[in-house]
Amino acid sequence: MIARTWRGWTTRDNADAYEYFLNRAVFPQLRATEGHHGVQLLRRDLADESEFVVINFFESMEAVKRFAGENYTEPVFEPEAKLLLLRIETEARHYEVRESGGEGAR
Numbered sequence: 001m002i003a004r005t006w007r008g009w010t011t012r013d014n015a016d017a018y019e020y021f022l023n024r025a026v027f028p029q030l031r032a033t034e035g036h037h038g039v040q041l042l043r044r045d046l047a048d049e050s051e052f053v054v055i056n057f058f059e060s061m062e063a064v065k066r067f068a069g070e071n072y073t074e075p076v077f078e079p080e081a082k083l084l085l086l087r088i089e090t091e092a093r094h095y096e097v098r099e100s101g102g103e104g105a106r
Contacts, residue, residue: 001037001097002064004056006075007089015050018084019043022054026078030056035063049086057097064094 010018022041030036035058042053058064065072075092077085 001100002058002061003095003097004058004064004068004092005095006054006092008052008054008075008077008081009049009086009088010052010084011086012045012048012050014084014086015043015045015052018050018052018081021078021080021084022052025080030067033063033067035059035066061094068092 008018019041027039027041030039037057037059039057040055042055044051044053056067058067061072068074068076072094073091075088075090077088
């Protein structure tokens with residue numbers, strides 16, 4: 001199992017809209033991707049911005065590449081997200097899941 005992580009930041013005013021967009025538009029498409037085994041969304045509201053961490057679980061690096069393409073370390077996000085994000089992490093990170101008790105467990 002591979003965990004793919006990525007972070008992005010919004011203004012506090014855009015945080016709810018971005019979270020809604022992820023839940024209604026992005027995550028349903030991800031769930032339909034072959035080899036995708038769940039997603040976790042983390043949010044941290046700070047004084048003037050909100051940070052999001054998205055963790056997707058895939059059965060293998062091949063499944064990651066089916067989703068993200070050969071340049072799989074580049075973040076994948078919809079054009080609409082660009083309108084809501086202040087800044088983005090420019091590299092998606094990939095980890096082998098060694099132990100998990102929740103969604104994404106092998």
